[in-house]
Amino acid sequence: MKTERRDEPAGVRIVIQEDLDMHVAGELQTALHGALHDKPKSLVVDLSGVGFIDSAGLAVIIECLKRARQASIAFHVENLSAQVKDTFEISGLTKILGIQ
Amino acid sequence: MKDGVARDGPAGAAGPDERVELTIPSSPRHLSLVRVMARWLAEKAQLPERDWGRVELAAVEATTNIIRHAYGGDPTKVIRIRLREIEDGLEMEFLDDGKGAPPSALVGRDPSELEPGGLGIHMMKTCMDGFHYETRPGCGSRLVLRKLRPEGSDAAGSCGCGDSP
Numbered sequence: 001m002k003t004e005r006r007d008e009p010a011g012v013r014i015v016i017q018e019d020l021d022m023h024v025a026g027e028l029q030t031a032l033h034g035a036l037h038d039k040p041k042s043l044v045v046d047l048s049g050v051g052f053i054d055s056a057g058l059a060v061i062i063e064c065l066k067r068a069r070q071a072s073i074a075f076h077v078e079n080l081s082a083q084v085k086d087t088f089e090i091s092g093l094t095k096i097l098g099i100q
Numbered sequence: 101m102k103d104g105v106a107r108d109g110p111a112g113a114a115g116p117d118e119r120v121e122l123t124i125p126s127s128p129r130h131l132s133l134v135r136v137m138a139r140w141l142a143e144k145a146q147l148p149e150r151d152w153g154r155v156e157l158a159a160v161e162a163t164t165n166i167i168r169h170a171y172g173g174d175p176t177k178v179i180r181i182r183l184r185e186i187e188d189g190l191e192m193e194f195l196d197d198g199k200g201a202p203p204s205a206l207v208g209r210d211p212s213e214l215e216p217g218g219l220g221i222h223m224m225k226t227c228m229d230g231f232h233y234e235t236r237p238g239c240g241s242r243l244v245l246r247k248l249r250p251e252g253s254d255a256a257g258s259c260g261c262g263d264s265p
Contacts, residue, residue: 022164023128052135052153054160055219083153090154090226091219 001027002049005035011042011074017049020057028057032064042074053084058091065097119184126167126196127175134163134181138192141183145190147249154227155190155247161220162194162243170198170241189229189248200235 001024002017012035020028035043045061047053061077068075077097080088088094122137124130138159142152163179171177182193206221225231230246 019132021128021131021160022167023131052156052160054131054157054164055223056164058219086150086153087157087223090157090223 001031003028003031005031008044011040011044012038013044013046015046015048019052020050020060021052021054022056025056025060029060029063032060033067036064036067036071036073039071040073042076043068044076044078046079047077047081047084048079050084051081053087055091058087058093061093119182122181122183124163124179124181125175126171126177126179128164128167129175131160131163134159137181137183141185141190141192142247145185145247145249146253147189147247148253151247155192158224158227158245158247159192161223162192162245165220165243166194166196166198166241169201170196172198186246189246191230192245194243194245195240197240200237200239200241201233206233 004015004017006013006015014031014035016028016031018024032043032045043064045064065075075097077088077093077099080099085094085099088097088099093099120137120141122134124133135156139152139156142155147155159181163181166179167173167175177196177198180195182195184191224245227247228245229248230244232244233241235241
């Protein structure tokens with residue numbers, strides 16, 4: 001899976017550059033777990049390169065959100081396309097993550 | 101096994117009287133193909149563009165459920181997907197030969213719960229207008245999803261370009 005890690009003053013940004021489904025969910029989890037393992041102040045999952053996400057991708061986001069909360073790491077998801085945002089809304093995650 | 105696409109009826113776009121059947125191995129490597137086919141059908145059935153992504157999502161969730169639950173992740177099995185336009189929208193049928201789930205297992209979870217389980221079922225039921233699942237022990241399962249055009253839309257007269265203000 002294509003990802004880019006950017007170390008920023010506020011924390012770590014992981015830019016995802018591929019659609020997210022069951023086929024790549026494991027790689028997404030590995031990338032996010034790696035970032036969480038470093039215990040940054042915040043972790044931003046940047047979905048600017050994602051045109052589609054399914055429940056397998058969302059499950060990884062949910063699992064990492066719970067890990068981040070347990071470790072007191074601020075967790076954000078940003079730059080959602082219209083279709084990805086619609087999927088987040090259906091799942092109820094927009095409210096939980098405070099996505100506008 | 102290679103992907104197989106079969107079409108009943110005359111060449112061209114699928115109409116109300118013809119059906120396209122896609123046969124794929126039970127591997128997530130083929131989900132992108134399922135997405136393309138579902139989106140194609142949604143467009144051909146002249147659903148509003150905002151629904152194309154939801155049809156695509158429901159098709160992926162149905163296929164993922166078969167891979168994960170019916171076949172337990174075994175990539176050597178077969179999934180058949182039948183796609184067709186119906187008079188007022190579209191229908192997608194998913195067939196497998198795996199172990200079926202009792203209908204009680206097909207209840208989606210409350211989206212407000214921060215748990216991933218049951219999310220796929222919730223997605224399918226929310227994205228589509230019809231959800232019918234049947235299974236017989238040892239004989240596989242059949243899931244039928246339907247999406248209808250909004251009331252008042254005229255498929256025959258729509259160009260699919262959106263309405264001008």
